[in-house]
Amino acid sequence: MTMLMRWLFLAAVILGPWMAVLTNRYQSPWVDQNRHTLLLYPFALIAAFGVYSVCVIAWRVYSFNDCQEAADELQKA
Amino acid sequence: MGEDDAMYTVLLPTYNERENLPIIVWLLVKYFTDAKVEFEIIVIDDGSPDGTLEAAEQLQRIYGEERIVLRPRAKKLGLGTAYIHGLKHARGQFIIIMDADLSHHPKFIPRMIALQQKDNLDIVTGTRYSGDGGVSGWDLRRKLISRGANYLTQVLLQPGASDVTGSFRLYRRDVLRRLVDSCVSKGYVFQMEMIVRATRLGYRIGEVPISFVDRVYGESKLGGSEIVNFTKGLLYLFATT
Numbered sequence: 001m002t003m004l005m006r007w008l009f010l011a012a013v014i015l016g017p018w019m020a021v022l023t024n025r026y027q028s029p030w031v032d033q034n035r036h037t038l039l040l041y042p043f044a045l046i047a048a049f050g051v052y053s054v055c056v057i058a059w060r061v062y063s064f065n066d067c068q069e070a071a072d073e074l075q076k077a
Numbered sequence: 078m079g080e081d082d083a084m085y086t087v088l089l090p091t092y093n094e095r096e097n098l099p100i101i102v103w104l105l106v107k108y109f110t111d112a113k114v115e116f117e118i119i120v121i122d123d124g125s126p127d128g129t130l131e132a133a134e135q136l137q138r139i140y141g142e143e144r145i146v147l148r149p150r151a152k153k154l155g156l157g158t159a160y161i162h163g164l165k166h167a168r169g170q171f172i173i174i175m176d177a178d179l180s181h182h183p184k185f186i187p188r189m190i191a192l193q194q195k196d197n198l199d200i201v202t203g204t205r206y207s208g209d210g211g212v213s214g215w216d217l218r219r220k221l222i223s224r225g226a227n228y229l230t231q232v233l234l235q236p237g238a239s240d241v242t243g244s245f246r247l248y249r250r251d252v253l254r255r256l257v258d259s260c261v262s263k264g265y266v267f268q269m270e271m272i273v274r275a276t277r278l279g280y281r282i283g284e285v286p287i288s289f290v291d292r293v294y295g296e297s298k299l300g301g302s303e304i305v306n307f308t309k310g311l312l313y314l315f316a317t318t
């Protein structure tokens with residue numbers, strides 16, 4: 001299975017139930033009560049992932065080692 | 078086969094490295110000799126106009142034809158084919174690929190060899206992104222783009238190595254041959270494809286932190302077209318591996 005297929009599968013797992021709620025295919029009191037929240041949850045996931053990614057990248061840029069000694073060592077060679 | 082008697086071949090594709098070649102060869106000889114391992118250096122020059130091949134021939138006279146092997150080509154033909162070309166006459170059971178412009182320091186090679194022996198690995202790759210690996214001479218923009226691209230690659234491809242575009246690696250010879258035959262990309266996307274396919278095929282991969290010293294002054298290696306090419310390569314690998 002390629003990564004693309006894996007991601008499509010993951011998307012289907014997340015969006016399948018979401019589509020069911022959106023199109024009113026699945027009826028239940030709990031779903032009706034929480035419809036608003038349920039419809040927002042894929043966007044919440046994306047937003048959470050976005051925040052997480054920014055934090056990870058920012059940290060990694062900040063902690064990216066600067067090898068000044070390596071450059072000096074090379075100057076001597 | 079006793080791994081203590083293993084021989085190591087360094088594949089060194091060169092283009093206009095007349096000044097760096099003697100230095101890197103000297104460093105390679107020094108570290109290999111200190112590590113007491115058998116080695117050879119195969120210089121694959123792509124018709125450099127600055128006389129790199131002549132410099133290589135001089136080095137061959139100094140160190141001997143057993144140590145310095147010349148496999149020149151008429152013109153710049155790309156990295157993948159350079160590896161294939163060099164592999165044809167390689168005598169080592171392990172192949173080390175690296176840049177000839179001194180951005181990779183040979184002092185890390187003994188560490189790669191040691192790690193490979195310790196964990197019986199198929200591939201050891203140098204990483205700038207973990208442990209005490211790092212870079213020198215990179216501004217904020219370049220660091221940001223590099224880390225961002227690497228993060229995206231990790232999320233989308235799960236490549237099995239922290240540094241996928243790095244080209245300082247040790248391969249078991251048959252592993253390299255098999256991977257080079259199945260990879261079609263060019264440039265650093267080629268390096269990405271190699272490591273991703275290696276992970277998919279179940280090869281054992283280890284990492285050694287390295288320091289990468291940027292030797293190309295005044296040249297922006299992360300311009301718009303580089304980013305476009307990277308994205309295309311990433312999407313290609315995403316859809317096919």
